[in-house]
Amino acid sequence: MTRLQAENVTLAYSNNVAVVEELSLAIADGGVTSIIGPNGCGKSTLLRALARLMTPRGGTVILDGEAIHSQPTKEVAKRLCLMPQQPDAPESITVEDLTRRGRYPHQSMLQPPTRKDQIAIERALTLTNMVELRDRSVDELSGGQRQRAWISMALAQDTPLLLLDEPTTYLDIAHQQEVLELVEKLNQEDERTIVLVLHDINNAAQVSDRVVAMRAGKIIGEGSARAVLTPERLEEVFGVPCDTVLDPDSHRLISIPRSRIDTARKLPANPIGPPLTAEKLSSGYGKQRIVTEVDLAVPKGQITAIVGPNACGKSTLLRTFARLLAPMDGVAYLDEQPVQVGPHRDLAKRLTVLAQGAVSPAGVLVEDLVAVGRYPYQRWWRQWSDADQQVVDEAIDATGIDNLRWRPIETLSGGQRQRVWLALALAQETGTLLLDEPTTFLDIAHQIEVLDLVWELNRSEGRTVVMVLHDLGQASRYADFIVAMKDGRVVAAGTPEEVITERLVADVFSVRSKIGRDPQTGSPLVLPTRNQPVAVPAG
Amino acid sequence: MSSRLLASPEFGKRPPVRFVQLGRLAFRVNIRVLLLIGISALALVALAAWALTLGSFRLPLADVLGALTGSGTDDANFIVLDLRLPRVLVALMIGPMLAMSGAIFQGLVRNPLVSPDIIGINAGAALFAVFWIVTGRSLQWLPIVAFIGAVVAAMSIYILSWQGNISAARLILVGIGMNAVFSAGTSLLIIRADINDASRAVLWQAGSVYASTWSDVRVLLTTLIILVPSGIGLMWALRVVQLGDMTARSVGMPLERTRLALILVGCGFSAVAVSIAGPIGFVALMIPHLARMIAGPIGGGVLVFAGILGALLVLGSDMIGQHALPVTLPVGVITAALGAPYFLFLLYRMNTQL
Numbered sequence: 001m002t003r004l005q006a007e008n009v010t011l012a013y014s015n016n017v018a019v020v021e022e023l024s025l026a027i028a029d030g031g032v033t034s035i036i037g038p039n040g041c042g043k044s045t046l047l048r049a050l051a052r053l054m055t056p057r058g059g060t061v062i063l064d065g066e067a068i069h070s071q072p073t074k075e076v077a078k079r080l081c082l083m084p085q086q087p088d089a090p091e092s093i094t095v096e097d098l099t100r101r102g103r104y105p106h107q108s109m110l111q112p113p114t115r116k117d118q119i120a121i122e123r124a125l126t127l128t129n130m131v132e133l134r135d136r137s138v139d140e141l142s143g144g145q146r147q148r149a150w151i152s153m154a155l156a157q158d159t160p161l162l163l164l165d166e167p168t169t170y171l172d173i174a175h176q177q178e179v180l181e182l183v184e185k186l187n188q189e190d191e192r193t194i195v196l197v198l199h200d201i202n203n204a205a206q207v208s209d210r211v212v213a214m215r216a217g218k219i220i221g222e223g224s225a226r227a228v229l230t231p232e233r234l235e236e237v238f239g240v241p242c243d244t245v246l247d248p249d250s251h252r253l254i255s256i257p258r259s260r261i262d263t264a265r266k267l268p269a270n271p272i273g274p275p276l277t278a279e280k281l282s283s284g285y286g287k288q289r290i291v292t293e294v295d296l297a298v299p300k301g302q303i304t305a306i307v308g309p310n311a312c313g314k315s316t317l318l319r320t321f322a323r324l325l326a327p328m329d330g331v332a333y334l335d336e337q338p339v340q341v342g343p344h345r346d347l348a349k350r351l352t353v354l355a356q357g358a359v360s361p362a363g364v365l366v367e368d369l370v371a372v373g374r375y376p377y378q379r380w381w382r383q384w385s386d387a388d389q390q391v392v393d394e395a396i397d398a399t400g401i402d403n404l405r406w407r408p409i410e411t412l413s414g415g416q417r418q419r420v421w422l423a424l425a426l427a428q429e430t431g432t433l434l435l436d437e438p439t440t441f442l443d444i445a446h447q448i449e450v451l452d453l454v455w456e457l458n459r460s461e462g463r464t465v466v467m468v469l470h471d472l473g474q475a476s477r478y479a480d481f482i483v484a485m486k487d488g489r490v491v492a493a494g495t496p497e498e499v500i501t502e503r504l505v506a507d508v509f510s511v512r513s514k515i516g517r518d519p520q521t522g523s524p525l526v527l528p529t530r531n532q533p534v535a536v537p538a539g
Numbered sequence: 540m541s542s543r544l545l546a547s548p549e550f551g552k553r554p555p556v557r558f559v560q561l562g563r564l565a566f567r568v569n570i571r572v573l574l575l576i577g578i579s580a581l582a583l584v585a586l587a588a589w590a591l592t593l594g595s596f597r598l599p600l601a602d603v604l605g606a607l608t609g610s611g612t613d614d615a616n617f618i619v620l621d622l623r624l625p626r627v628l629v630a631l632m633i634g635p636m637l638a639m640s641g642a643i644f645q646g647l648v649r650n651p652l653v654s655p656d657i658i659g660i661n662a663g664a665a666l667f668a669v670f671w672i673v674t675g676r677s678l679q680w681l682p683i684v685a686f687i688g689a690v691v692a693a694m695s696i697y698i699l700s701w702q703g704n705i706s707a708a709r710l711i712l713v714g715i716g717m718n719a720v721f722s723a724g725t726s727l728l729i730i731r732a733d734i735n736d737a738s739r740a741v742l743w744q745a746g747s748v749y750a751s752t753w754s755d756v757r758v759l760l761t762t763l764i765i766l767v768p769s770g771i772g773l774m775w776a777l778r779v780v781q782l783g784d785m786t787a788r789s790v791g792m793p794l795e796r797t798r799l800a801l802i803l804v805g806c807g808f809s810a811v812a813v814s815i816a817g818p819i820g821f822v823a824l825m826i827p828h829l830a831r832m833i834a835g836p837i838g839g840g841v842l843v844f845a846g847i848l849g850a851l852l853v854l855g856s857d858m859i860g861q862h863a864l865p866v867t868l869p870v871g872v873i874t875a876a877l878g879a880p881y882f883l884f885l886l887y888r889m890n891t892q893l
Contacts, residue, residue: 324788348791355785359649363836364781365554372779376791380772383566384558406553428790 144175271301271462373427415446638849641823658714663692
């Protein structure tokens with residue numbers, strides 16, 4: 001049986017370019033369906049159309065045998081609920097009030113809240129484990145808690161069909177597991193039909209009964225997780241070869257995208273990158289201390305990854321090293337000189353940072369954006385030189401974006417854009433490169449592409465690279481040195497083999513796990529263990 | 540050749556950019572933007588010449604040129620040099636100042652909805668100017684007083700919307716609030732003032748280039764000579780500011796100092812324009828968009844192009860208000876009536892990203 005299906009739908013935004021073309025999909029009742037695919041393949045657009053938020057240009061979305069657009073919104077909302085990606089919360093609304101809003105389709109204007117409403121709200125808060133936080137304001141919550149607050153609102157809507165767009169993005173491994181377990185619980189105990197758009201293929205493998213693989217607005221594979229998430233199919237979907245590892249605990253296959261790096265390649269003997277050190281360094285925003293008394297020595301000419309749960313202070317530490325934040329106490333040194341002293345321009349010739357939240361103004365061409373990296377070497381009366389042009393050309397070559405040089409930045413995909421920002425950083429000709437979560441928003445192929453490039457930049461001349469990474473497996477694969485942080489302090493620092501252990505993952509992330517081996521590089525691979533192991537699916 | 544250059548650059552193709560070096564000066568020039576500047580400047584000269592022939596007494600172009608080159612009759616000399624030329628020159632310089640001020644503020648806060656007349660900077664200049672007028676002080680200091688008013692307004696808006704960083708939404712809301720406060724203050728001053736002073740202030744506030752004098756021209760010209768080069772120089776920095784605070788800091792820009800410089804130049808432009816011609820609406824909001832739609836992202840060349848477009852709009856509007864209609868209307872009314880529908884039409888048709 002299927003209550004929700006798409007029949008030959010074609011979807012487009014105002015520019016009339018079809019994002020999804022003549023696509024048909026039936027959502028199996030009572031199952032968990034995951035939609036996966038590369039950035040821009042139309043998966044979130046499809047989810048919006050399934051939830052009646054977009055009118056198809058062609059074809060129909062059918063809910064309970066009737067075209068969804070011929071049914072009143074409120075009637076649809078009693079049966080189907082969509083949690084969008086990154087929803088906007090009104091400022092300082094409490095978790096309970098947010099959850100209460102989910103009851104909207106069941107209420108009418110004049111009717112006071114009923115007992116049924118209250119029961120649904122309590123149940124939603126309990127299921128999401130938000131009872132204790134019910135009076136807290138949403139904007140005070142951590143990323144994982146906030147995601148749970150939104151899911152709680154979706155649950156209060158009490159719909160048999162639940163659509164979630166990227167519920168695990170931004171979350172650390174512990175919070176990801178928490179959300180995935182909640183999805184399973186809702187499916188198994190509440191018998192809800194759940195549709196997920198997921199970024200992370202291993203998350204999809206963990207929870208889905210069915211996986212739908214999309215590429216360029218079309219479905220190119222559909223079936224059980226085992227049938228779809230094969231190395232061959234993944235290469236077809238994402239364009240990157242994958243290896244698989246058997247998770248001994250759940251007997252599932254974990255897919256690891258293969259990178260092009262040559263792990264045998266040694267670090268350059270005379271690296272151009274200097275060391276970075278922190279001495280009793282504290283920093284934060286306003287009066288709030290986020291990083292407390294950190295002592296740290298980042299080795300010169302190597303790749304260092306900073307890992308830790310959401311809100312542990314890893315980005316704050318990186319920003320303090322980059323002089324984007326002033327230390328409250330202590331000193332951050334670059335090559336034994338405090339970064340806080342001297343003109344900003346001088347520091348920008350030695351250190352560059354690729355921070356989150358860069359703005360790409362419309363109409364600016366790629367080359368002009370890369371040219372901004374020359375700013376510290378220029379003056380308003382000497383805005384350009386042949387040397388500038390040469391460095392910009394080299395940066396564009398090194399990042400492989402020559403074919404995009406004259407394109408406006410807004411027409412580029414996420415992965416291409418990230419390479420442009422890296423080229424800008426390269427044009428600064430610094431010995432040190434700091435990167436704040438360079439792979440967020442990117443699909444697996446683009447993640448590998450960006451990290452391979454960073455690795456190449458380090459291995460070619462020995463730039464000191466420090467990056468904040470979310471994915472522990474990627475951190476172990478690419479980094480020579482790992483710094484693990486928790487609650488604003490450094491709890492471990494060393495080689496991946498020394499740092500990434502079952503004990504540390506349990507201490508820092510509060511997740512039980514087994515440590516496997518990366519099939520390509522042999523570096524540690526974290527395989528989270530579930531609290532309740534599930535039966536091995538047949539076939 | 541030139542027609543191919545003038546067409547919008549083709550997607551993914553190299554724009555006609557050349558590297559130019561003149562002694563210690565070295566910069567990149569977009570030939571297309573340069574060409575657009577040249578063509579619009581020619582159009583402006585032609586329009587100005589036409590404006591000089593129009594009036595209750597029509598002069599042939601030859602007489603106008605004669606008067607300008609010093610070989611005209613006494614009558615022609617009087618009409619052209621004393622009556623018409625100051626007004627044309629003022630209209631021609633007010634437009635660029637408003638347009639450039641708008642371009643700077645829009646770039647600075649990365650928001651297309653901002654212009655000095657919306658976020659209260661003009662209102663701040665007007666409050667100080669009206670205070671100066673109704674207290675009967677010397678009018679030669681009016682531009683300076685208006686500039687101080689504009690800077691005070693800009694700084695209070697900036698401080699009130701500062702919360703570790705500047706959010707564009709917050710800045711616009713604070714600006715609209717300040718606009719209301721300043722306008723209320725201005726109204727209060729006018730109501731309480733002596734009737735003669737008040738009527739002078741009201742006349743000034745209507746926004747007009749009527750009765751412009753050579754001393755107005757001198758003030759505007761001095762301002763343009765000082766501020767246009769600084770504006771063009773600052774566009775080099777603005778291009779970086781637009782990439783976000785984090786990127787600007789990471790390439791080593793002293794962000795606070797650059798912001799302050801941009802605010803001062805933007806305020807200078809709008810305050811002096813307002814002090815001479817009163818508040819003329821829509822130019823500062825609209826012309827920068829128009830310039831970007833035609834010439835591409837903001838930069839030194841596009842700033843100049845926006846200035847010339849502003850001159851064309853204000854001069855053209857003044858000519859329409861003065862000659863084309865049965866009643867004479869202040870220029871501000873025409874800029875709004877002419878510009879706003881055209882702007883809406885462009886937005887509707889081009890579907891541009893703002």
